[in-house]
Structures are given as structure tokens and as C-alpha cells.
Amino acid sequence: MAIQEICAVRANEYLGSGLYRMVIKTEKIAASAACGQFVHLTCGEGNLLRRPISICDADSEAGTLTMLYEVKGDGTAWLAARRAGDKIDVLGPLGHGFDAAKLGARPVLLGGGIGVPPMLLTAKTCAKNSAAVTMIAGARTRDLVVLEPEFSDFDYTVCTDDGSYGVHGFVTDVLREKITGATGVAACGPKPMLKAIAAIAKEAGVPCQVSMEERMGCGIGACLVCACALSAKNGETRYGHVCKDGPVFDAEEVQW
């Protein structure tokens, strides 16, 4: 169930290339946060709408939540200016996240760009279920690679589009090598990447969960703006909503 909480910022660290890592103190939200879910943050008086940010990590014992975000506009710029001790208005945990149990004993997780952060809590959740996690992270270039030390506990491969770090190529190239024997695929990133991943998983007969993105309003399913075209059982189009029915959908259901 979604909670509105005024949370204190613990840390807000600049990682370079417009990326930040924020840690907030939140007993209630951290305690119920699941992988693939997001929080909806108020970003200053001048920005009417909240900004949805994926949950990168949640520590229910410490009562902290970690988010990794990219400054894209006025809202995230406001967020980037927060300092330890500042208060922010948080709505969360929201949405339907990854089903770690369904990913099975040998899940392959993929993240592209700012889609990498939510895969950390997903990897940890799968590992807690004794799954052998494979993680494939993609970035445009070396400076945008994040969370390397955190993923080092897993079978981890990083690739860059320009070959400046790790494997030269796309996450899909690595997925083709690693998909044999996989029990489930979970991915977050740009839509073309998710589409390509879904096709590879389908060909290999491996169930695939994808985290979709859309311009969002209320974040709780009331305003109906963040529509995602899905295939209904009768083959017709229906619109699910990224904030409540998603952000994670079964890849087979999404109309690419």
C-alpha cells in the first residue's frame, strides 16, 4: 500500500555525467519496498507534478531507500540540489514490480542506462531466493557505468555502446550468449532495448518481464495518463497504466 512520507535526505552524491545517488531515511516505505517498484517525489514548489524514480535499493533494517537518478529537467535539478538533512515528500512504494519468484533459479537481469539501478534490488531479491543471478548492464559510454561494485557479487557483465569500457556492444549481444539455461529474464531500459530483449527471450522460450516508462501524472492509478498499450486476451488493444498495473509487465503482453 502506498504511503506518503516526509523523508530526510541522508546523502545525495554526484556520480558524474549528470547522475546522482540519493539515500533517504524512510521507515515505512523501505520496509515494504519490492524490486521494480518506484517512488514519486515532489520536486520543489515550481514543479507541479511529482517525479517517478525507481527504487535502486531498500534496507528495511536501516530504514533507508536508495535511488539513482539522472538530471533531465527542472524537477530532477531541484532534487540534485538537496543536501543531507533536507526533507522531501515521498509517495511510495508504488507500482507492480518484478516477480522474483517467477524469474526462477537462473534469472538473467538486464539494465540499460538509467534502467540499471532498479536491477540491483532485483538481483538482491533473487539472490535471497537462492537464485544464481546473471546481470548484464549497458551504458552509452564508460562515464555512465554505475553500480559496478554493487553488482560484483553476481555474474556481471558490462557493455558500452562505444566500446570505451567492458564489452563493446549492446546488452542484447551478451544476452544471446547467456540465455541458454536461463529460467527468466527481467529488464529495464529504453523501449527499443526492451523490445529486442523480449524478442530474444521469446525465441529462446524464456519468460520475460519488462519495466516500462511513460509520462506520468498521479502515480497511483487515478488520472489514467501513463497508458501502455497491451494485448488483451481476445487480441485487441487495451491500455494498462505504468504507475499501477506496471511499471513491470509481462513482455508477451506489451504491444511493441
Place this chain on the structure above:
Amino acid sequence: MDMTVNICGVELKNPLTTASGTFGFGHEYGEFFDLSMLGGIGVKGMTPHERLGNPAPRIAETPMGILNCVGLQNPGIDRFIEEQIPYLRQFDTKIIANVSGNTVEEYEGMVEKISAADVDLIELNISCPNVKCGGLAFGTRPDMVQEVVSAAKRKATRPLIVKLSPNVTDIAEIARAAVDAGADALSLINTLLGMRIDIEKRRPILSNVMGGLSGPAVFPVAVRMVYQVRKAVDVPIIGMGGIRTGRDIVEMLMAGADAVAIGTAMFADPLAPVKALDELTAWMDAHGVKSVRELSGAVEV
């Protein structure tokens, strides 16, 4: 302190309702506060059949506002009556059923059907395109307003509120046409037509190119229009458009509204209705106002 207001014989416990299209059928915000604290609930607008709505993107942020082109996504009136009314009736609040159609006959059918259901007030959305008139919105021409409202009124056995579009030259003229045709009350404003462009892609942000502007940005326009309509007609008015705070409610009432609706403000703060009501009572207390009805039309010009 007396917070009750009367809309065509239906007593609301306080003047605050929710604006249709921003509140679904109440389930989501019901997780944040007790829906019984609202004077009324304006539910998501219904059409004769299920509507899927428009593709994404359906929203664009604007300075202190939003543009939306949801496209009236709704399960259809039958499922609303069957599935949602029993849920809403658990709460001690009034149900304002918002209906629309694309032809006069569809409007008639909708009003007939919803009149037979257990709702308190009917709100007629006349901002929809009239398919027999080249898609021009019903609410933009006095003759079309007259036609659709008088047809709806003949089928209505519950008070009929007509929701006015602000995308007109003379809102008073439209209000008079609606009241002459039998509207028991008026609600305004619906969203203002707007557009935004993604300059990097050189394309409109919204899938439908244009959309409806709401939020604090439209508040002064809504106050002005309520003021003009109050001077033109005598029926109750539900004022809406950009309301966020208790002070906004006071202002809208002073402009001439009898009740108000809050909408987009909830996207920023799910507890906006609760806070606005607290602020309203605090303001009344501080100003020695004993009945909220004293505020209606209290502006001195």
C-alpha cells in the same frame, strides 16, 4: 460552523467535491483519506460503451499545470453502475455521475440510464465532439447546448448539472443557453485547450496533438468565468479549475460558486482535499464566518 451547501435539493456536508477525470472511481485516493469527508465525488466521465482512450503520451507538464489527452478512457456506463456504485455507496458522500456522448441520442440514453441508477447528481459533459456537426464540441455553440441539454433534461429524474467548456467566446451566453434548456445547475470550468511541442523532436508532446489544460495555471480563468456566469444565471454553480488550497475555495465561492471541485492538485498531493478543507474551516473561523453559504458571491466589486 455550518459547512453544508445545497445543490438542487441535494445537501452536501461541505462544498468540496472532486473533479471528474482526476479521481477515477475513488479507490486510489480512498487509500489516503476517508472518502466520507468529501461533500461529493465526481467520478470519471462515462460513455455508452467502454472507451480505451488515446495512446501515450497523454500528459505534458506546463508551468503550474498539466495538459492531458486521456480520451475519456472508461469501462462504460453499465459496468460503472454494476461495479462502482456499490463501492461508492459505502461512503457517506454524494455521487456525482459524469456522462457524455457523441450524439444527442447518446446523451439522452446516458441520462435515462444513469437516472435509473443510485446516484445523487448527474453531470453532463458537453465538451465532447458532436459527430453530426463535424466534431465541433457541443458546448461551444448556444444552439447545440440548447439542443443537447433540453434532450437530456427530458430524460433526467435527478438534478442535472451541465459542465461548461471554457473554450468559448462568451461563457455567459453559453450558461444562459444551458439554463434556458433546463439545466438545474452548472459546473465550470472544464479544461482549456492547449498544446506543447517537444522542440528537440519538433513534434507535439501529446499523442492527440492538443489537450486540456488544468491545474493552478487556470485558476484565475476559472474564477473569472464563475464570476461572469454568476451574474448571468441564478442556478447553483460548482466552481472548479486549479483549486489547491482552502484560500482558493474561499475565492471560488466569493466569485459566485455554491460548491467547488478539486482535481489536478491531488496529483501533487493526495491529501490536498483534506488539507484544503482544514484550511477552509480555519479561514472561516479566523474571519467569523458561521456558514460557508455566506461566502457564495460575496465578492464586492
